[in-house]
Amino acid sequence: MSFDEIRGQERAIKILRQTMANNHLAQAYLFHGPDGVGKKKTAIAFAKALNCHTHSEDACGHCLSCRKISEGIHPDVTLLQQEKGEIKIGAIRDIINGMIYRPLEARKRVVIIDEADKCNLSASNAFLKTLEEPPVETVIILVSSNPDLLPQTVLSRCRRVSFRNIPVRIITEILVEKNGLAPSAAENAAYLADGSIGKAIALASTDVQQVRGDILEGLAGKEGAPGILFDLAERYSKDEGLFYDALYWFSTYFRDILILKSGGELALIINKDLHASLSEIGDKISVEGLLDILSFIQSIYKGQERNMNRQLALDVLGNKIMEAVA
Numbered sequence: 001m002s003f004d005e006i007r008g009q010e011r012a013i014k015i016l017r018q019t020m021a022n023n024h025l026a027q028a029y030l031f032h033g034p035d036g037v038g039k040k041k042t043a044i045a046f047a048k049a050l051n052c053h054t055h056s057e058d059a060c061g062h063c064l065s066c067r068k069i070s071e072g073i074h075p076d077v078t079l080l081q082q083e084k085g086e087i088k089i090g091a092i093r094d095i096i097n098g099m100i101y102r103p104l105e106a107r108k109r110v111v112i113i114d115e116a117d118k119c120n121l122s123a124s125n126a127f128l129k130t131l132e133e134p135p136v137e138t139v140i141i142l143v144s145s146n147p148d149l150l151p152q153t154v155l156s157r158c159r160r161v162s163f164r165n166i167p168v169r170i171i172t173e174i175l176v177e178k179n180g181l182a183p184s185a186a187e188n189a190a191y192l193a194d195g196s197i198g199k200a201i202a203l204a205s206t207d208v209q210q211v212r213g214d215i216l217e218g219l220a221g222k223e224g225a226p227g228i229l230f231d232l233a234e235r236y237s238k239d240e241g242l243f244y245d246a247l248y249w250f251s252t253y254f255r256d257i258l259i260l261k262s263g264g265e266l267a268l269i270i271n272k273d274l275h276a277s278l279s280e281i282g283d284k285i286s287v288e289g290l291l292d293i294l295s296f297i298q299s300i301y302k303g304q305e306r307n308m309n310r311q312l313a314l315d316v317l318g319n320k321i322m323e324a325v326a
Contacts, residue, residue: 001045001070002059006038007174008166008197015161016046020057025050025108026159027134030116032147033163036198040079040114042163043141044069047077047110050139065106076106081114089122096126099135109138116142117149124151131157165195175200188273192252211236211245216274219253219281219321229321233314243310250317251297257282258290281325289324296320 003013012031019025031039048059048066051074059066068074078095080087095111103109113119119127131154134140142158144150168190174197175186181204193200202208218228236246256269261282266275282290300313 001041001048002061003042003045003049004058006042006045008170009038009042009163012042012161012163016042016049017057020049025139027138028131028140028142028158030142030144030147030150030155030158030160031163032144032160034165034194034196035145036193036196036200037163037166038197039143039145039163040112043112043114043143044079046141047108047112047139050108050110051077051106074106076103076109077112078110079112079114082118085118087113087116087119087123089120089126092119092123092126096130099130099138103137107137109135110141111138112141112143114143115145117144117146119150124154128153128157166197167195171195171197171200175204179204191272192270207242208245211242212249215246215249215253216277220277229318230315233311233318237309237311237314240310243314246314247297247300251294253278253281254290254293254297257285258287258294261285261287261290284325286324293317293320293324 003017006013031043033039045059048061048069049055049057051065051069052059053063053065054060061067061070065074069077072079078098080091080095082091095113099109099111113127128151131140140158142150142154147155147160168187171190171193172183172186175181175189176183179186179201181189185204189200189204192203214228214232218232232246236242252270253274256271256275257278259268260266260275260279266272269275269278271278296317300308300317303313304310
């Protein structure tokens with residue numbers, strides 16, 4: 001992937017192109033912004049551009065260096081990703097030890113630490129020494145959606161490049177062109193995604209849309225609706241991903257209903273395509289009931305930190321909903 005293939009982040013790309021053109025490279029960068037907007041992809045594209053054999057301010061994508069970086073086998077480009085838990089000092093020490101020598105093939109060694117805010121205190125302190133005295137011909141890129149969690153001593157040694165939410169129009173185009181979605185489905189997912197292409201792709205999946213439809217059916221008060229809600233509680237509590245998908249839709253539905261019931265503009269709601277159905281549900285429930293439900297949903301999120309029983313939480317939520325619309 002090259003800079004030209006990254007959509008919706010023109011300002012960040014412009015900054016990186018200018019630093020290369022003017023030969024004003026920093027030795028450490030912080031790419032920060034919302035989840036799923038292309039920070040990591042841009043970091044990889046930057047590594048390619050810095051080491052491309054044929055282009056000076058972008059990556060060709062075809063030379064040996066670009067191909068090796070794409071395949072994750074370039075000896076001088078390191079991407080540290082921690083899928084679960086914190087980044088510990090051992091992983092950081094491995095990276096630091098690899099910086100001792102000059103690059104084997106690249107003009108610039110590039111080290112990318114994704115979700116750098118997951119570094120524990122020992123790892124951050126170890127890495128701080130490297131940031132204070134960076135190795136020659138090395139560019140370090142920290143990627144974070146929560147930069148405030150990084151120590152100020154680390155932040156102060158990085159050149160910050162901010163990334164923004166991606167406009168709905170661009171997300172819609174990407175979903176149609178790259179993921180083959182119908183324009184209407186792509187636009188709905190884009191509106192729901194809060195400017196994140198990663199979130200839009202997840203929300204557009206068949207499984208997530210099934211959860212969305214099931215919950216709306218349960219809320220709409222059709223025949224058997226109470227049973228539907230409790231059947232869903234049993235089904236969704238067994239799978240962590242489905243459980244959080246269900247909480248997300250419950251939360252956004254009741255948020256939207258509250259906005260509509262309070263006379264808010266349609267542009268403010270998340271589920272724009274369902275505004276008529278949500279308005280009908282809102283006619284059956286008071287503002288106080290909505291606030292109580294939304295407060296309980298937030299308590300479920302917090303309760304998961306204490307391993308709250310998922311089925312019990314959804315059962316109680318179902319009871320609250322049925323009482324509110326009775």
